[in-house]
Amino acid sequence: MLRSWRAQAPLIVLALAFAVLANLAAAVQPDEMLADPAQEARAREISKGLRCLVCQNENIDDSNASLARDLRILVRERITAGDSDEEVVDYLVDRYGEFVLLKPTSGGWNWLLWAAGPILFVLALILAGGYLRGRATAAPATEAGLSPEEQTRLKQILDEQG
The missing domain is CATH 1.10.8.640 (Cytochrome C biogenesis protein)
Known part of the structure; x- marks a missing residue:
């Protein structure tokens, strides 16, 4: 197996060289x-x-x-x-x-396209920071218990059933 690989190595190098040269030839x-x-x-x-x-x-x-x-x-x-x-x-x-143009200019209205990515990223960071800060300072949610009327009604229902 190793001997056949060594025998084919020059052919592989030659094929790669032709592939590179064909790519460099371009379409002109x-x-x-x-x-x-x-x-x-x-x-x-x-x-x-x-x-x-x-x-x-x-x-x-x-x-x-x-x-x-x-x-x-x-x-x-x-x-x-x-x-x-x-x-x-x-x-x-x-x-x-x-x-x-493969590289459009950054002048005129194109500046907006060039700047949109970084501007939106900074805006997303600000919004995420505000959201996380709001969650951290918010009062923990408490379970609302039953009102006295609801407790009385619940007790009546449970007594009727059993």
Whole structure:
């Protein structure tokens, strides 16, 4: 058993290497790439921060969706037209909305979304503390005994039965 494992080890390493390389290949097709390596590097860097609108949690370089391909081409067209990185991103945000960004900005009304979690957590802690403090200081519940009329009535019922 051990000998067969040692014989298969190089094949397993080779398969893992191919799997890693296939993952690194990404979805960018050769016909999309720019001839200038500096511009292509800029396009790749910009694409890392742009969300595929179909896959939603992948950047456009990793997605095989046709819309992601269109976005990759659009990024490269804007770069070739001479736009700066910020202008390319602003163009896409103007066209598709802030949803196209993998990391939305924290300005404008987005601050409310960023702050909602911590604010609600602090509010929950305050409410839980108030509740626990109220329980600790509350008077213990006492059993209400029977009134004298109820005791008399109970005694009559018990005497009738037995």
